[in-house]
Amino acid sequence: MAVNATGNHILIVGGGYVGLYTALRLQRRLRRELQEGSVRITIVDPQSYMTYQPFLPEAAAGNLSPRHVVAPLRRVLPKARILNGKIIKIDHDARKATFEPVEGEPRDLSYDLIVMAAGSVSRTLPIPGLTDIGIGFKSIGEAIGLRNRVLHQMDLAESTEDPELRRRALTFVVVGAGFAGVEALAELEDMAKDSTRYYTKIKPEDIRWVLVEATNRVLPEVGPEMGKWTLDQLRERGIDVRLDTRLESCVNGRVMLSDGDSFDADTLVWTAGVKPSTIVGDGGLPLDERGRIKTTTRLTVAGTTGAYAAGDAAGVPDVTHPGQYCAPNAQHAVRQAKVLADNIVRELRGQDLVEYHHKYVGSVAGLGLYQGVANVYGVKLRGFPAWFMHRTYHLSRVPTLNRKVRVVVDWTLALFFRRETISLGEIHRPRESFRDAVAGNNR
Template sequence: MREILIVGGGYAGFYTAWGLEKAVRAGEARVTVVDPRPYMTYQPFLPEVTAGSVEARHAAVSLRRHLRRTRLVAGSVTEIRHKDRAVTVRPADGAAYELRYDILVVTAGAVTRTFPVPGVAERAIGLKHVEEAVAIRDRLLTAFDQAASLPPGPARRKLLTVTFVGGGFSGVEGFGELLSLATAMLKYYPELGPEDLSFHLVEARDRILPEVSDGPGEWVVRSLERRGARVHLDTQLVSAVDGHVVLSDGEEFDSELIVWTAGNASNPVVHNHTDLPVDERGLLVVRPDLRVGTASEPLPDVWAAGDDAAVPDLALPIPGARTVPNAQHAVRQGKRLAKNIAADLRGRRIRDYRHGSLGVVATLGLGRGIFQYRRLVIKGLPAWLMHRGYHVLAVPTWERKIRVLSVWLTAAVFGRDLVSLASVQHPREAFVTSADTRPAPLSGAHHGRE
């Protein structure tokens, strides 16, 4: 059997492995997926996880449950040496080791792009993984409980000040959903009012949501500001030391919660630790058929897709255009990859990847959204319903679709759950505290049976 090794179990990797399980015959090849997490994160649901509209576990698709004929390796690939047909895997515990392959698929996924801004590494939190979305929600809920017991003043103001850095889809959706949650929570806290909330969205460019045209983007800014938020365009974060935010426009304020969503960078293993060809952005050079290499010189038995692959966009009439790194492309590239690899194993024709955009849709909070397809723009509740409808259809497996729908229906009747479980981030704290305060045993006391 030929060994097919998939680096990364995100969108593209999961759908490639899932497709290969259906396309590859028994005994024809063995598929292995290497990823440090045991699940694929459905990232479009993360903003709704921050708002409690989607349960955290429902935004994660178990690899072992759905990839039953695939070998799963828990670890991170730290080096790719195609000349040796080998990768280096670093597990969570233990020494690194080597895995060999016959066919390599690189779908490692991007990482959060950061800049050396003082205080960011110590104070900020990202919005790329389920754990981060849960932590953001719990921190806001905890801040409400703490602020309600304080008199008006700087301490209360800091607790209820939220800052998002980055105005792409992830940042705007997370910002809008968290603003919606905070506004809805005020009715349960009579001690607090709208004037206590302070939400800031910071974007270095002169506009947000680059995937939509100028008019809809400006409408989103006006919509957020009507809801009491501040949108800082052409502005950079200068410092966040101890939660004290300093912006390049001269404004300063204290913020308890700082969320960093300022874009993605190529995975370090692709950018720095591989002998595969990469372009000036650190992305793998990929042909339209998803083979790694150039049109004239494809590398044998190496394929790539997703955020770390510079895949030519054949649906655009622009020379040199590349597919944008979003879920819409990653899912379809993974499906095409599986079909092409299976065809190549049998000496059959492989096909180029081509997908025309279905448009872009974003949630801006409960009942609010924006959709654009070419010149067609839909705003408000209809766009929000389109967002939910599209993503419940797009999330893989019927089991996940039903679970998400059940939560939405329950929330429609009873409202969102507003309980903070921030203590789960320190599960032993209560036990250690009780152990430290336990009275000392009496002198000369005996223990056990006599």
Template structure:
């Protein structure tokens, strides 16, 4: 039976395996997914997770729960020898091994792309994983608890200042969602005024959200300004050392929360796979999602998602390629499954073609924007469109129900505002009070008795014969020098001899 190995369980990898389970006949092929994480993250929901509008576990899809016919391996593919059709798999526990395959699907995803700006690697946090979104939410809440006990001053301002670097969709959405979240938090902290909170977004280009029209992006800037959030256009981050933000405009301020959303890049692991890459480090694939080298198609190798440079046949992509987003990755995964099945059956494969129907973004509770061609919708209707689209796009009805039910609960009950930052070190409280065994007392080494009695030391001459027995020193009742004196006296004076006066 042919073996299909899928590297990565993100959007493209998960949907490829999910649809292969549906379209493959029984016994037609064996499918294996390798990913170090046991879930797929629905990344469009990360801004709402950071703002407490969605429960973190509801924004992820359990791989094992939904891929019932697929073999799932918790590990990483650390090397590929496509000539031998083998991949090196390093599991989460245990020794690495060589896995054979007939078809390999590279959907390893992307990571945050950063630049060597001083302080960014030490101070900033990305927004690519569910763990990062949860940490952002907890940091905001923990900082509010700290700031509520401090008098006005630099430290208080630092705790209440949020900085986002990058004005794309991800940056604007998390920026606006957090602004909405913090505005609601102020109502429960009488010690903190709305004017005490500060929001800064830094964008190197002259505009934000290139996916929407310029008038729509200007409306977003105006809306955020009215809500107390400042956007710095044509501005670069020069340094973030110690949380001190230094901008190319000369401005400087401090922040305890710096969120980096200024782009993504293909996962560096792909460099070890020995497959053809383009100049930006992405997998070279054709429009039908087959890997292509200098000599033509690489048989048995496929790619999709953020890790691959997929040609955009609509002509709307940046540089002629599909932009790395969830909308493309999901559709590419579905087509990839169809093409693999067609290839196994000797049928023709199809090219990927998807014309973007529009863009929608949530900007906090009750506020959103929608752009489709020249049509632009703003405010509450666009917010409903945002939630409706992503609520339906979430994989599986089980996940859809959890997310939508959470939104309904928040409408009536409000968002939770409790930080669980202590979860990062869950054993700290236990270790603090845990009883530990007392350290053993150091053993006192007793020297062996000499074979013949030595000459008495002048210090021992005249010592009374009734001095304590050596056993007392062994029991620790007397000091070491006192233990030596009776030993020397006993060797000099026989037990039967009368005591000297």
């Protein structure tokens, strides 16, 4: 069944940074057209919210409420139609996309313009046992699940008399020393260390954190000098950092590294890179050598008309560094969305499109409460100043005033009250207690 468009129908595949910010700007720029019905916007995403991923580590550590690091699409984009599900096939010649809802039969959506903003997924390797104990760190569900996991393991270690079980429960492995891995590890290590005050049998030094990185550096985004400083800071905190080391196996929780070491662990966080969303390969659009949608400097899909792409799923040429591509990060995604939306408006009005031009300003990273590292416009900061810049910058990037205020309130309360250290692992299995009760009554 096809859904026919009335007027210009803009289909946005993905409700992340690019999808949300593109639709937000189109709402403002095309207010009259949307009211008249001559333009329609549809967003397709499995979730009904956009996750501000730079705040996932703080949500995992309990510094921010999970609800405040996501933006509800229907509330933020009242002029757009939100469809929950995924696009499984695109026939751009026919201007038709096959939509598979969360429940129900697939159906076709017709469109006039399409925006490929599907983002990325975790890039994994065929490592034996990875799914046994592994968890990613790209969604709010994974972040809160990991927080509950760490606290649950501490509860388990406090309650057992078995030294092997205790050691295994208190061993946590993070694979990948980029932004996601280092920030997640630093925040969770800080939270776990702070939580030991409430346990009688667990000391900070009993908890083992292992960071595994296949290259010879951490946080390459902040430059060699600040990356070296970060490495020294992590090691001073007792974190076991393994550079030039690969994870070879983790079957049944037995972690085996390429340096010959092996040990038991129940928790492994995988942050070793990302790859374009699966729809990119099934979209019928041209791809570059890295499997991304081949994109021009005007954020149009190369060799096509009526198709745009940006963000992690797109290979956008960097005009400030000829021959290179824009990095897949939030800084570029938000700015690309602005240019992309403006170019759509220009196309609808018969005007010439403009190039995306943005010189990378640098990077900031949080390393736990009051600790951070930054390299912005060549200015290198560490410790509290970098931590403050990290929070200030990302607060300015959070969509909507509503979410900005809620984040500030969370941070303000954290100045006066200690963060909560409660494991709510049962929220991932809400029917388990009821099933046990039913089983007990049937005996």
